[in-house]
Amino acid sequence: FCLESSELETSLSGWIKVEAPEMMGKLGKMEIKEGSPQYYFFQNSVTRKDQKGYQNIAIITLPNLPNGRVAIGGIAFDADYLRDQFFPDALNRLLAQDIGEPSGNKNGENEAVMMVHMRKENAPLAVSKGWDGGMPEVERNFEDGFPGLTLAIKFKGTTIEAMSHKFIMTSFLIIGCLSVFLTAGILLTYRNVYREMSLAKLKSDFVANVSHELRTPLALIRLYAETLEMGRLSTQEKYQEYFRIIRKESERLSGLINNILDFSRIEAGRKEYNFRPTDLGELVRNTLDAYRFQIEQNGFDYQENIATDLPSVQVDREAIARSLLNLVNNAIKYSQKEKFLGVNLFRDNGALKLEVIDHGIGIPRSEQSKIFEKFYRAGDPLVHNTKGSGMGLSLVRHIAQAHGGRVWVESTPGHGSKFSMTLPVNSTPREEGVNPA
Secondary structure: OHHHHHHHHHHHHHHHHHHHHHHHHHHHHHHHHHOOOOEEEEEEEEEEOOEEEEEEEEEEEOOOOOOOOOOEEEEEEOHHHHHHHHHHHHHHHHHHOOOOOOOOOOOOOOOEEEEEEEOOOOOEEEEOOOOOOOOOOEEEEOOOOOOOEEEEEEEOOOOHHHHHHHHHHHHHHHHHHHHHHHHHHHHHHHHHHHHHHHHHHHHHHHHHHHHHHHHHHHHHHHHHHHHHHOOOOOOHHHHHHHHHHHHHHHHHHHHHHHHHHHHHHHHHOOOOEEEEEEOHHHHHHHHHHHHHHHHHHOOOEEEEEEOOOOOOEEEOHHHHHHHHHHHHHHHHHOOOOOOEEEEEEEEEOOEEEEEEEEOOOOOOHHHOOOOOOOOOOOOOHHHHHOOOOOOHHHHHHHHHHHOOOEEEEEEOOOOOEEEEEEEEOOOOOOOOOEEEO
């Protein structure tokens, strides 16, 4: 230490004689301007334990000097003190203020660490707690008080670039998630709006089609009733024919109204079935005989094949008759060129199988499972040009399932369709609200 002081005295003695007057003038002007004593700092390199150290020297004017006297004072701060105590304590106090902590981080992860090094060297002169080596992220040169030193800062365990990349990736992830949610919301809204519009259209079509279906039998009943009222018929046979037409159209009207009522009860969960032992062959014959006038009026070639000695089954007679009429009515409506209608009833693997066959427009395979849904109508132009409620096949499926059976279709576009419904011989009611006789 004495050797170091002697060397400092030797180096400064010559320099002070030359620079002191000018330096005093500068410091005097600074004191006048600032109103308080001013210091001038410069660095000095020293060697401690074979290592180069940093020594800070402050120059100040001395007070109460006689006029004309040139003298300055100086303070040299010990290099070991600066390195081992002053700088580490200052850095740790600075970091304790959380100024280097990333926003929102209170777990001590990725906290900032600092070090001080000489301006032209990378080796640390002093470091804060937690410094783990590596290259600093940001550096700033000290001015005035510690000339020749540089303050360096970084985050422990990461880099600003990595943090920026993480922030960008997190931001993109959040934006991506928000975009997905926004897109999903838009799609869901579109889907709901589309469903509401489709439902509104279905309701409108339903009202229009049902109105047409009701208007046709009502118009015929009114026409024949007016003819009978005016007494324009000449023979008793004509009277009987007109009475029969009015009765058939009334039955057709009642069937349509019953379809609507049944559909309403099914939708409300209040549909009840009255099961009782029934000769299904007789039921099918009677139902078709009541509908034969309309079949013949539309010019259909009709074939009926009902097996004999069929076992009695537990069914709701009215529901099964309505199912058969719905299938027959569809065959009539959607057969234009080749008008053929066949009804078969036979025993098949422990069940009775009812088939309704036509040579009409047929149904594409992609739509065969959809036609049993409520209000669904196939995409063929003839279907849309033919009035219908879209309830018939939905009712047929519900009735078949309520009887423990099922219904399906086999069809080829342009070559007709075959609707099949099976009813177990030993059927058990499957629906709530079923009243076995």
